[in-house]
Amino acid sequence: MPETTPPYLRLYRTMQVIRQTEEQLAKSHQRGLIHGACHTYVGQEAIATGVCAHLRPSDVVFSTHRGHGHALAKGVTPAALIAELFGRATGCSSGRGGSMHLFSPEVGMMGTSGIVGPCILQAAGAGYSFKLLKSDNVGVAFFGDGAVNNGAFHEGLNMASIWKLPSLFICENNQFATEVPFKYAAGNPTVASRGAAYGMPGIEVDGNDVLAVYEAAKTAIQRAKAGEGPTLIECLTYRTRPHSEGMGDFGYRSREEVEAWKARCPIRRFAEKLVAESLATVDELAKIEAEVQAMVVEAQAFAENSPWPDPSTAATHVYAQ
Amino acid sequence: MPELTFMKATLEGLTEEMELNPRIFVMGEGIGKRGGNFKTTEGLFDRFGAERLCDTPICERGFVGMAAGAAMTGTRPIIDFMFADFIMDSIGEIVNQIAKMQYMSSGRLKMPVLLRGCIGIGHSAATHHSGNYYPLYSHFPGLRVCVPSMAADAKGLLKTALRSDDPVLFLEHKSLLNIKGQVPTGEHLVPFGKAAIVREGRDVTVVALTIMVHKSLQAAEILAKEGLSVEIVDPRTVSPLDIDTILESVHKTGRLIIIDEAFAPCGVGGDIAALVIDRGFDDLDAPIRRLNGTFTPTPYSPPLEAAVVPSVERIAQAIRDLIAE
C-alpha cells in the first residue's frame, strides 16, 4: 500500500466537531434539555478521530455508553446527535435511545450500548459476517478500560483470534471505570499486553496523540484486510469531565491530576504540532474552528426546534416489518 | 409423505434453507464434523464446510453476542446451544441486545438470529439439562418463541424462522427428538402465531405445550372411552400466541385447561387464562385450570423426576375434574 500523508485538516476538524458538540451538550444538560444520562468524550477525541478516519460507511462501529465521539467521527451529524439527546424525532435514533443508544447504520454506526461489554462481541460478529461474505469491511469495537475485565472481552478476543476475523478492538483506557481506578480493577496493569494471551498484537499508543492512533489503526486495518486477524489497541487517555454530566468529580481524583491532563489536550497538542511543522497555518485552523462553531450553533437550534416523536409510534419496530 | 423423526425433520428444513441461502451459518459446540450433540447438523459439515458450520469454544455468551453483530451486518446466524440451559450466561446478549436492536435502530437494523436448543425434563438429565425457559423468553418484546411438538411443525417452523428477520428462539423438547411423524417434503412453512387443533372435541379445551401435546393426546384416548370429548390445541409458538384459536375452541367447549411442563408462576398458562377471561368470559362454564410441572429445580432420581412432570394419568384426572365442575 502506498504511503499517504494523514489528512491533517480533516482529523483536526473531526476533533473540533466532537469537542464543540460535547461542550454544547454539557451546557444543554445544565439547562435541562437532556432527559437522561450524558457521558461526554472530552479529552478522548483523538481516539475516535484517528480510527474512524480510515473507515468507510460499509465498515462498522460498535460502541459504548461513552459513544458521542464515535458517532460523530463515523459520520453522524451534530444535529442528529444533539436532537437524540433532546429526545426529538429528528435524533439519530428517532428519540428512542438518548446518549447511550446511538444508531445510524447508514453510515456504519451500528449502535452504542448502555451495557458494558457486548460491543466487543458484536464487532467480532461483524468480522465473521465479512469473512463469510468475502467483503473487505472491518468491524470495530470501542470500549473502556472497564470492559476489559468483563467476560465479553475474553470470549470475543479469543474467537476473533482463532478465526482471524477482520476486527479491531480499541480500548480507551481513561484510567477509571466510573470512579474505580484501572489499577484497582485489573491484576495486569496493561491492556495491550493481554493481546498475547489471545495470540494477537496488542499495541499501546498515546491516546491523546491523534497521529499515533491514526497510524496504529492503519496497521491494524491492513492486517485485518489481509486476512491476518484482529488487533487490540490500547489508547492511554483521560476524560477531563466527570463520568457523566452532573456528577461530582473530585471524590476519587484530584483537581491537579485533571488539570495536568487538560494540559495534554489532544486538540491543542495537534494544533501546535501542525503549526510548528508547517503542516497547517494558524488561520486555517481558526477557520475550521469557526466553521465548526457555526455548525454546532445551527445543530443546537435545529435540535431545540425539532418535534417530539409521535407517541403513537412508541411500539413500532419491535419486530421486522 | 415420508415419515421422519422430529430431529430429522428439522435437519431436512435446515439443509434446504442452507442450500437456498448462503448467508446462513451455524455456530455451536460440536456442530461441525461431529454433527451436533443431538445430530442437529449431521452431514452438514461435509456439505457446507467449516465456515458455515462453525465449531465454537465453550463461550456461550461470546458466540451469542457475536451472532448479534453478524446478524446486523448481513448474515444469518443459527446458534445451536445443545441444551437451552447453557445459554443462561448469554441472557443479557439475548434480552438486551438481540431483542432490542431492531426497535432501538427504528427498524434500520434487522436481527435474523435463530437460537435453537433442547429443553425439557427427562432421562434423569437433572437440573442443569432440563429447563423449559420459553415463558422467560416470551416475556420480552422483540423475540419469537417456537415450541413445536410435531415433526412436521418442527420443519415448518424452522424454515419460517430462517426466513424471518426477527430473532427466534426455537426450543425442542428432548423427549420429542425421536418421535416420528409425516413430514411434507420440500417447501413446507408453518406461520408464527397459528395454533394447531391436534384433536377435535366438544366437552373441554386442552391447551398443551410441547411434550404435553402428546401426553394430552394419550389422555384424550382414555377419556374418549369414558364418553368424554376432548379438544386439544397446540399453540406451536408462544410468542406470538394465537389466542384467537383458543378463544374459538373455548366458545365451543366452555371449559379450558392448560397443560404445561414449565412452571406455573408467570407462565404461559396464566397468560392464556387472563386473555380468555378478558375476551371470552361469557363462554366459560367453569373455572380455568392449569396443570404444570412442579415448581422446583428438576431432580435426578427417576421416581423424583417422574413426580414433577404431569403424567398421562394426572392429565386425564385433571380433565375429568374440570368436566365435572
Ligand SMILES: Cc1ncc(C[n+]2csc(CCOP(=O)(O)OP(=O)(O)O)c2C)c(N)n1
Ligand atoms: C454490564 C454493565 N455493568 C455496569 C454498568 C454501569 N456502568 C456504566 S459506565 C461504567 C464504567 C465503565 O467504565 P469504562 O469501561 O472504563 O468506560 P468509561 O466510562 O471510562 O469511558 C459502569 C460500571 C453498565 N453500564 N453495564
Ligand SMILES: [Mg+2]
Ligand atoms: Mg474508563
